[in-house]
Amino acid sequence: MTSQQEIDEEILEYAGVRVPGGHPSRDYPPYRSSGLRHPRQALTVVTDPEAVELYTPVFGAGDVTALDADLTRQHSGEPLGERITVTGRVTDRAGRPVRGQLVEIWQANAAGRYVHRQEQHPAPLDPNFTGAGRALTDAEGNYSFTTIKPGPYPWGNHVNAWRPAHIHFSVFGTAFTQRLVTQMYFPGDPLFAFDPIFQSVTDPAAQQRLIAAYDHGLSVSNFSLGFRFDIVLDGPSATYFEEDHQ
Amino acid sequence: MSQNLEPTPSQTVGPFFGYGLPFPGGSDVAPAGHPDAVSVHGFVYDGEGNPIPDAILDFWQAAPDGSRAGSPGSLRVDTSNGRLLGRDGVRFTGFGRVGTDGDGHWALRTFAPAPDAPYLAVCVFARGLLHHLFTRIYFPGAPEDALLAGLSPERRATLLARPESDRVLRFDVRLQGGEAEETVFLDFG
Ligand SMILES: [Fe+3]
Numbered sequence: 001m002t003s004q005q006e007i008d009e010e011i012l013e014y015a016g017v018r019v020p021g022g023h024p025s026r027d028y029p030p031y032r033s034s035g036l037r038h039p040r041q042a043l044t045v046v047t048d049p050e051a052v053e054l055y056t057p058v059f060g061a062g063d064v065t066a067l068d069a070d071l072t073r074q075h076s077g078e079p080l081g082e083r084i085t086v087t088g089r090v091t092d093r094a095g096r097p098v099r100g101q102l103v104e105i106w107q108a109n110a111a112g113r114y115v116h117r118q119e120q121h122p123a124p125l126d127p128n129f130t131g132a133g134r135a136l137t138d139a140e141g142n143y144s145f146t147t148i149k150p151g152p153y154p155w156g157n158h159v160n161a162w163r164p165a166h167i168h169f170s171v172f173g174t175a176f177t178q179r180l181v182t183q184m185y186f187p188g189d190p191l192f193a194f195d196p197i198f199q200s201v202t203d204p205a206a207q208q209r210l211i212a213a214y215d216h217g218l219s220v221s222n223f224s225l226g227f228r229f230d231i232v233l234d235g236p237s238a239t240y241f242e243e244d245h246q
Numbered sequence: 247m248s249q250n251l252e253p254t255p256s257q258t259v260g261p262f263f264g265y266g267l268p269f270p271g272g273s274d275v276a277p278a279g280h281p282d283a284v285s286v287h288g289f290v291y292d293g294e295g296n297p298i299p300d301a302i303l304d305f306w307q308a309a310p311d312g313s314r315a316g317s318p319g320s321l322r323v324d325t326s327n328g329r330l331l332g333r334d335g336v337r338f339t340g341f342g343r344v345g346t347d348g349d350g351h352w353a354l355r356t357f358a359p360a361p362d363a364p365y366l367a368v369c370v371f372a373r374g375l376l377h378h379l380f381t382r383i384y385f386p387g388a389p390e391d392a393l394l395a396g397l398s399p400e401r402r403a404t405l406l407a408r409p410e411s412d413r414v415l416r417f418d419v420r421l422q423g424g425e426a427e428e429t430v431f432l433d434f435g
Binding site: 021022023024025026028031033034035036037038039040041043044045046047048050051052053054055056057058059060061062063064065067068074091092093094095102104105106108114115116118119130131132134168170176177179180181182183197198200201205206207209210230231232233234235236238 | 249250251252253254255256257258259260261262263264265266267292293294296298304306307308314315316317318319320321322323325328339340341362363365367369371372373374375376377378379380391392393396397401421422423425428429430431432433434435
């Protein structure tokens with residue numbers, strides 16, 4: 001299997017490349033699984049103002065309860081680990097808030113273990129932690145989760161591959177075109193340099209947008225440490241067309 | 247646009263979304279037993295033609311009357327214990343979500359899309375895919391819209407669901423391949 005040094009050299013080949021929006025290229029060889037899973041044909045550009053994709057699924061009060069955003073209260077006991085509050089605002093690129101939309105997260109426990117049968121590395125499961133949560137953004141586009149800080153975990157990309165600690169995010173915008181699945185990282189993680197998934201975002205400025213900020217004002221006394229992770233969604237929506245063409 | 251904020255970059259959905267994203271009844275956009283319901287199913291394949299067991303598809307479509315407004319109630323939470331219940335079987339929400347099985351297969355039950363919005367919008371996520379892909383599923387007899395009209399016959403064919411039996415359509419997603427094989431994926435700018 002490939003060594004970390006070989007992966008580091010490959011990462012270096014692509015480092016600094018600026019991609020529109022800072023998104024990863026789908027063809028990113030250091031992340032081995034991307035090899036057979038990216039299109040080779042050019043994407044087809046769609047500019048239809050009537051497109052269904054300019055509208056988006058709707059979620060409501062029946063789809064999410066306030067408790068769904070607290071991952072520390074899903075079982076009878078308290079999960080192990082560092083309790084954290086993760087808060088942020090979801091907007092489009094114009095800074096307009098995405099209101100009443102679904103934000104979903106999933107993550108490993110404090111020991112870096114997912115509640116998933118395919119993951120079998122020898123770290124303990126926590127009977128008091130599942131690691132999945134949901135929230136609806138409020139009128140200003142804000143969401144907030146209470147959870148525990150996930151641990152880093154090993155994976156099979158190359159010898160001694162470790163993922164930096166991260167929380168997976170799935171977000172809906174004001175249009176289906178704005179759909180986003182991403183990962184939130186924690187400031188100062190020593191594993192950033194070695195991780196081909198993080199490094200698939202090759203523009204350093206764009207990498208910073210994946211890292212939450214420690215925010216002491218969000219920390220709750222005697223309870224949790226606060227992190228801010230604002231999310232900006234890419235892509236057009238029907239309201240862009242309406243407002244920009246008036 | 248008043249501001250031009252830089253977007254949050256995409257990252258792969260990874261392999262472990264199975265307890266975070268799927269929800270009960272995610273594939274039942276139309277209620278079971280509804281006389282107008284149509285099943286659409288297929289596989290997600292990689293560049294070597296192997297089925298992908300860790301992909302997940304989001305579906306979004308206009309209501310049968312053409313409305314694009316959508317409706318809540320896809321997930322529905324049991325407020326007494328927090329469990330996800332899924333839909334109530336009455337309201338049409340327009341949203342579906344299906345993860346592929348161990349053999350790379352998925353199946354969705356829905357209504358044929360409205361004539362003026364004649365497709366299911368699909369967003370594909372998978373381990374190994376760093377940024378989602380959009381495509382569309384057109385039903386047999388769909389009017390040729392601007393997208394279909396602009397494609398060569400062999401590329402167009404990748405977007406057309408194929409009748410398999412009564413009220414059952416087949417649609418495979420090929421993430422990588424030659425012009426005739428690879429699914430047409432869309433860029434909305
Ligand atoms: Fe992960």
